[in-house]
Amino acid sequence: MSAPNSIALPLPFEWGCATSAFQIEGAASLGGKLPSIWDDFCTQPGNIKDGSNGLTACDHVHRMRDDVALIADLGFRHYRFSIAWSRVINERGQPNAAGFDFYKRLLDELARKGITPNATLFHWDLPSHLKGGWLNRDTAYRFADYARCVARELGDALPRVATLNEPWCSAFLGYDLGVFAPGHQNREESLAAAHHLMLAHGLAMQAWRGMRDDTALGIVLNPELCDAASDNPADRQAARMAELERNDVFLNPLFGRDWPAEMQTQIGSLATVRQEGDLAICAQPLDFIGLNYYTRSVARAPRSAHEKSRGYAFVPPSGDALPLTDIGWEICPEGLGRMVRNLTGQWPLPPIWITENGAADNTEVGATGECQDTLRLGYLQSHLAELSQLVQSGFDIRGYYVWSLMDNFEWAHGYTQRFGVVHVDYATQQRTPKASAHWLSDLMRRQSIDAA
Ligand code: PNW
Numbered sequence: 001m002s003a004p005n006s007i008a009l010p011l012p013f014e015w016g017c018a019t020s021a022f023q024i025e026g027a028a029s030l031g032g033k034l035p036s037i038w039d040d041f042c043t044q045p046g047n048i049k050d051g052s053n054g055l056t057a058c059d060h061v062h063r064m065r066d067d068v069a070l071i072a073d074l075g076f077r078h079y080r081f082s083i084a085w086s087r088v089i090n091e092r093g094q095p096n097a098a099g100f101d102f103y104k105r106l107l108d109e110l111a112r113k114g115i116t117p118n119a120t121l122f123h124w125d126l127p128s129h130l131k132g133g134w135l136n137r138d139t140a141y142r143f144a145d146y147a148r149c150v151a152r153e154l155g156d157a158l159p160r161v162a163t164l165n166e167p168w169c170s171a172f173l174g175y176d177l178g179v180f181a182p183g184h185q186n187r188e189e190s191l192a193a194a195h196h197l198m199l200a201h202g203l204a205m206q207a208w209r210g211m212r213d214d215t216a217l218g219i220v221l222n223p224e225l226c227d228a229a230s231d232n233p234a235d236r237q238a239a240r241m242a243e244l245e246r247n248d249v250f251l252n253p254l255f256g257r258d259w260p261a262e263m264q265t266q267i268g269s270l271a272t273v274r275q276e277g278d279l280a281i282c283a284q285p286l287d288f289i290g291l292n293y294y295t296r297s298v299a300r301a302p303r304s305a306h307e308k309s310r311g312y313a314f315v316p317p318s319g320d321a322l323p324l325t326d327i328g329w330e331i332c333p334e335g336l337g338r339m340v341r342n343l344t345g346q347w348p349l350p351p352i353w354i355t356e357n358g359a360a361d362n363t364e365v366g367a368t369g370e371c372q373d374t375l376r377l378g379y380l381q382s383h384l385a386e387l388s389q390l391v392q393s394g395f396d397i398r399g400y401y402v403w404s405l406m407d408n409f410e411w412a413h414g415y416t417q418r419f420g421v422v423h424v425d426y427a428t429q430q431r432t433p434k435a436s437a438h439w440l441s442d443l444m445r446r447q448s449i450d451a452a
Helices: 038-041 062-074 097-112 137-157 167-175 187-211 235-252 278-280 306-310 333-346 373-390 435-451
Strands: 014-018 078-082 116-122 161-167 216-221 226-228 288-292 297-300 352-356 397-403 423-426 432-434
Touching: 014 097, 014 216, 014 352, 062 097, 062 235, 062 306, 078 235, 097 167, 097 432, 116 397, 137 167, 137 187, 137 397, 161 167, 161 288, 161 435, 167 187, 167 235, 187 216, 187 235, 187 278, 187 373, 216 306, 216 352, 226 432, 235 278, 235 297, 235 432, 288 333, 288 397, 333 373, 432 435
Parallel strands: 014 078, 014 397, 078 116, 116 161, 161 216, 216 288, 226 297, 288 352, 352 397
Antiparallel strands: 423 432
């Protein structure tokens, strides 16, 4: 299998793979690690499809050296991971040395293998002891304290840091749809959480820059590309509302713009949630923006009261319009291009990294010991072809990280969905690179040869 000629990216282009702490680490109470809201959420029956949790996950904390060796062997030169806030900060807000020690060893190991780290401070695993979670403004200030601590303890080894991963998921899946921790279903709460998350982002940027000025700082979003279910004006307005919620609520504050009026009217308590000067805090200059792209969505006009509170409802993909991955998401490579064009047309984005892209393909390891994940392979090929077109037409995209290095805890889906280019047998913790991993290795090797 060789790389198709349609994929050609100019160097220096960052090829990487991505993971997040809760999804792979395990060791949930080792060395004073405290619970997060995802630990709590997993204990409530019905929240996680297979009733599982993150207590062991991929046991990455104990297998870190081997996992880093695997990343290096596959030829990835960049690794995106997240730091578990509740591993490194204790209840009194002081650094937990044992927790930091794990990340110091990870960073040493990455450096030894010539892999550049790309760290995210918050990938949804909020420490449980922070009262009120993202509904409490104080959490934003605690996040800045945490950022300051990471800058002090690990900053020397971190060239690039993202504050938040996909704050839309934390706010809206967590506080409105209730499918993510903490599992609330309250529209006003989700908007308050969104504001506090962006405030936390801005405060953390300020806190980090107060400690050092040699780190590239940014944020990772998962912008929406939403098509209307029909040409009917009510459906078209619904698609617009979905994009406002997912894009404008997060991108506007980053560039000092207020929320769109349609979103402001959805939260009666806005005046008490937002304080004078908040917008200026959110709008810290960004060195980069990370964009995660998996699929497009389709919206229709709202019917139920809850749908009306948000102004839209999603139409679940049927597979008729576009083929689906195993998790049921449409495969829509041209959507990556449309999304990047939409965003760059509306906001003055800094350089872009595609910080996640990938597919659920639940193919198991076969009798021959190989994992032929052809669905994922096709998905990656079509999306990388789209990406190289974008780069060739001048969009400033500097890197691509596949989600994910290895199969892991897929949130509310538990271990039922496999996103890894490396297969994990959870009974033995054995790692087996899939066909997609071999193909990516080959592509990365050829790209570096071509550019030499
Ligand atoms: C992202 N949605 O999650 C996350 O950053 C990863 O942790 C996750 O494993 C990956 O994508 C695959 O799901 C999302 O429902 C989860 O729109 C759900 C949605 C979007 C992103």
